[in-house]
Amino acid sequence: MSLDLAAIRAAAARIAPHVKRTPVLTNDALDSAAGAQLFFKCENLQAMGAFKARGAANAVFALTDAEAARGVVTHSSGNHGAAVARAARLRGISGIIVMPHNAPQTKIRNVESYGGKIVFCEPNLTAREAACAEIVAQTGAALVHPFDDYAVMAGQGTATLELLEQAGPLDLILCPVGGGGLLCGTAVAAKGARPGIRMVGIEPAAADDVAQSFRAKSPVSIAHADTIADGLRTNVTGQRNLPLILQHVDDIVTVSEDAIVTAMRTLWQNLKIVIEPSAAVPFAAIQSGALDVGGQRVGIILTGGNVDLDTLPWLKR
């Protein structure tokens, strides 16, 4: 099994009762500044405030009843954890979320609000995976990996099917890159539905493991991804992601921390929506000039809006 358009279409049908069809926003001022037509797919307006609701719902609802009865477990720095907790509650099963102890308070509260049981661990992948493995061994719970999972990727790709319906023909789709699950789902959906479309992933320069892996054509990990885009600190360590990225993605572009904060504020100001730093990363590539989109129709996945409203980054500088 791999990931294809048919799997993403099946996911769309499976999760339709459990997620929102989010709006696509446009803005004349941003279009003028970019010299392009920008279509913002607002997954910050998705249930639980992030696209992760899609992948988690698809993975949880694709389980057989026997599998589901033993519950689900995942590890996540935030939005995916809330999404798995939410999907588990919707299916009426147990959901355990392994989180790093330094996860943002907003994201911890979000998981709790959906009834997820949190197990804290050290903030590194080894500790996360060990904690998950122990829970799987003890309970028989199904692991819903945040990105190295075809069902999760298929769910994430459903946002792009909607975007293509809502925005009409697009030349280019941009999304941020963290663990790579969204990028894989988005790329397979986009290239499957519109073979001529261009697909570019955007990554913080301070967490550029995917950009490095893409150029090296093999996995490169970086030790300390110190970016404000907390959703994108993950390395692409899965077995499944990098091969799909190398097959379906045209380029990976990186942006600075300053460009991310500036882009975040610009989108709040112009689109009148709350997005988290990770969601601003693709627009940062346009605004900073790192990516030339002149004359093109560009779809942009705005990934989430779970930000601490008391500590806005442009007020700290």
Added chain:
Amino acid sequence: MSLDLAAIRAAAARIAPHVKRTPVLTNDALDSAAGAQLFFKCENLQAMGAFKARGAANAVFALTDAEAARGVVTHSSGNHGAAVARAARLRGISGIIVMPHNAPQTKIRNVESYGGKIVFCEPNLTAREAACAEIVAQTGAALVHPFDDYAVMAGQGTATLELLEQAGPLDLILCPVGGGGLLCGTAVAAKGARPGIRMVGIEPAAADDVAQSFRAKSPVSIAHADTIADGLRTNVTGQRNLPLILQHVDDIVTVSEDAIVTAMRTLWQNLKIVIEPSAAVPFAAIQSGALDVGGQRVGIILTGGNVDLDTLPWLKR
């Protein structure tokens, strides 16, 4: 001539090329807390970030070519000014905006960004009206009054026609009350399209001229409306508004300043959208318990999102 459902339907057809059909958002957590089903009509996502785009577009595009050739003028503390400037530019005519010199910087920049010519005046209605009258006398420009104008009210009412289509049957519609133009347009649209619906206007207690006028059944003005909801400081001084309000509105409810700030933050946090204080006023009535909406399907007009992102009210307290 007065204001009726036919005029609002005509306005909807007239302005369709010039404004957005804004999304309606729902939120499970807010519904649970309210014990009701809430449908938020997101006019903060309207062109220029406020419902005022609708009324101004209708008034400007309803002018004959001969009238339009002499330009338009208005007075406004903010969003209506930007809306008239925008509509004038779309029609290719001159737009002059009289603004109080203490208007928020965000709203001044907004008017300028649409090519409006600003004339500053003292922050009181007498000064505003005198400045407008002088410009009308000099130029022959058409006055597009911010609220005491049936064409403006008809345009504002078009948001409610959309809301009723998008949300399905509603028991109650809430909107904030400033000068009363939105309330009149909303009430006439709602009662015209769904005769059994209940219509309630919500006002800051610190600017409760409409609540007082509603009870007295004649215009009551208050001298210093010191509310954070800067869009709602206006008194209902027009000839046309109070009679329509007395005819079509079921009640006027007031809320405290603290309730407005709390509601604003709650809506940013849960809906992931940027709204200005004025837009939070109706939800403040629900959240504070000033209005009982238990078990009802409630439509709420979120009026605008033009707020200064550097001075958020919950960070000042």
